[in-house]
Amino acid sequence: MVPPMYGRNQSVSDISTLESKVAKLIVHTLALKVDPARIQPEEPRFGDGVGLDSIDALELSLAISQSYGYQIRSNDRDIVATFASLRSRPHSYSKTWGSSVTAARSAGSRLRLKASDPITMVPTAPQQQMCGLEASVMFPVYSAGDS
Amino acid sequence: MSEGWLQQREHGTRIAWRFMVWMALSAGRPAARALLYPICLYYLVFSWQTRRAIQPFLIRALGRPIGWQDLYRQYHCFASTLLDRTYLLAGKASSFDVDIRGLDLLNDRLARGQGCILLGSHLGSFEIVRTIGLTLKDAEIKVLMYEHNTPMIRDNFHSLNPTIAETVIQTGSLDTMLQVKECLDRGGVVGMLADRLVKQDQATPCTFFGKPARFPAGTMWLASILKVPVILFFGLYRGGNRYEVHFELFAEEVLVDRRHRDREVQQWTQRYADRLEHYCRLTADNWFNFYDFWEEHG
Known part of the structure; x- marks a missing residue:
């Protein structure tokens, strides 16, 4: 299994530590003449992936296998795609109050929950995050619906 | 060495191509070869750009002034190998007289389960070498190829022999070299041609026939990362149905x-260029880099 590079449970500081580690790894492996701190993870490095760039990817994968013991295969589509920018740009997913309510209701009906059921929710994500808000507020309030 | 070849369009039409393939397979090689004469004559007269591009090479490789017959030979040689590619892909390799030299170099390493890089060029036919590959027992053969500029030829040959498509590793994607590494790790052979620059390739300055020419730097750098033996190959067309295939050890490891x-x-790339030059002198008419190789016309 791959250690998830940017899992949900990682704090911001974990991510930046990992990022700086990876940045150092890149600079060292590819013998770049730049300061690792100046590597922008969002910047696509292997843009067109022609010629030497694909060799860079090979070198990087060999370095990762040495440092982290994980062998990157060509059919690991996600990882190869991750190489392309090292951190995929965040995408925005617009959500409305209505869609959250609908989602909570349909989840409730799938679980056949009734308002009278004694349920305890243990949300594992803080409510400042969208998934936390959905799990700890929307679901308890709206899942049981009208039935 | 230049990227000039990328700008060249394929000549002819898809229908003409299909017709030629159909002709070649149904009428047989002698009849199809008879058609090569008018075709080559046509190209000799009408593709002045190509002619202008190939002239400096011929003068240098032959070491004398050249005439129409030299140019014609060049076209005829190219057309013959292209035609023969049709037969080879259609599985008719037995009708060719192939003289193979140095195959043990490859066989010994494959028997030890050692992956190898086969390094070739656009001198002669690589298809004839691939044919040998199919006779190597249990060896996985892949070819690293840039096929984007000749889609018509590619599609035609792929439809002729669909299994060929599986043996091609396309350049230009991020995992290209990962696929190369995986094939070598399985004890396979990866063939690549090291005399043409692809856009954005890093080039290294070499001397070719005494004149400065740029060669791709990536090949030797890649070989040094992969740490496998590098064997040179040249599939030379010698007229009629005769081919001569040379294998030559380039390095046990490119350090x-x-x-x-x-x-x-x-330095490594220069060594490759020197060997290429050697074989070019043997068979100048096999040179299929029909573009301004030394980038002299600006």
């Missing part, structure tokens, strides 16, 4: 010190 990377990559 490049990272601290002097540019210099050492250049």
